[in-house]
Amino acid sequence: MMPEAKLFAGGPSLKERLRERMESLGALSVMTGQVFSRAVRPPYDWAGLIFHTESLGVRSLPIALLTATFAGLVISLQFGYFLARFGVQYTVGRVVILTLFRELAPVLTALTVGARIGSGIAAELGSMTVTEQVDAIRALGADPLRKLVVPRVFACLIVLPVLTVFSDVVGLVAGALVVKSQYGISLDQFSQGALDAVLMGDFVSGVIKGAVFGLIIGLVGCFKGLAVEGGTEGVGRATTQTVAITSVTVCLADFFITKITLYF
Secondary structure: OOHHHHHHOOOOOHHHHHHHHHHHHHHHHHHHHHHHHHHOOOOOOHHHHHHHHHHHHHHHHHHHHHHHHHHHHHHHHHHHHHHHHOOOHHHHHHHHHHHHHHHHHHHHHHHHHHHHHHHHHHHHHHHHHHOOHHHHHHHOOOOHHHHHHHHHHHHHHHHHHHHHHHHHHHHHHHHHHHHHHHHOOOHHHHHHHHHHHOOHHHHHHHHHHHHHHHHHHHHHHHHHHHOOOOHHHHHHHHHHHHHHHHHHHHHHHHHHHHHHHOOO
16 A cells, blocks of 8 residues: 555544454453462562562652642642631531542542553563563563562552552641641641541541552553553553553542442
8 A cells, every 4th residue: 555545544443443442451351360360379579579669659759748738738728718608617627638538649649650650660561572571581481470560560559558648648737737827727626627527437448549549550551561562662652551541540440439438
């Protein structure tokens, strides 16, 4: 076909794109099962798990805390302003802590930190794939999933809930400081209202969300990285697709987890 004909030729049909998406979903499901089956059987790569937990978690802590700080500031200002209209601004602590614990802390942490972690994993594994390092691991008789994927997935599974807890604390402190300066609500009044409203289920709900989001981010990043085709351009596409897929999937999973844990 001439270049001009290719230029005006139509792309894949909707049926073909749908089939590709279903095939990718099936391959991801198979990889997920393989990852967990390898994770429960020795030998365990504790050194790799510790390394990736440090590289993915500790280095992501500043952006997670910065996001949580501004989230706490903004929601405290907003809720304090609207509650002041009804003369109940002293209840702002209850609203802030419930919003942070159940929703904003886990979701914002997953969307900001997860984008960094997921794209980084996809780029790293994608580069190894296009330079045939993954094939070399297979040729040496090692298992790429056990060596490359399992430590990264379980590091994400550990990192996201921990970062969510840190975000809870930092966001709450930032919210307490801003309502004290803007609305004259003392820290004791803010904290007492927050502690009266929050239940253990509210805290656990956010931690569960963080764990699920971490699992999603790790699996999608590894899957896209190992499925790279087309050289360096394929690596770029994989990182972009990882960010888009994880963002949409996190929001979708958030709805269902909220529905399940709403009455905990």
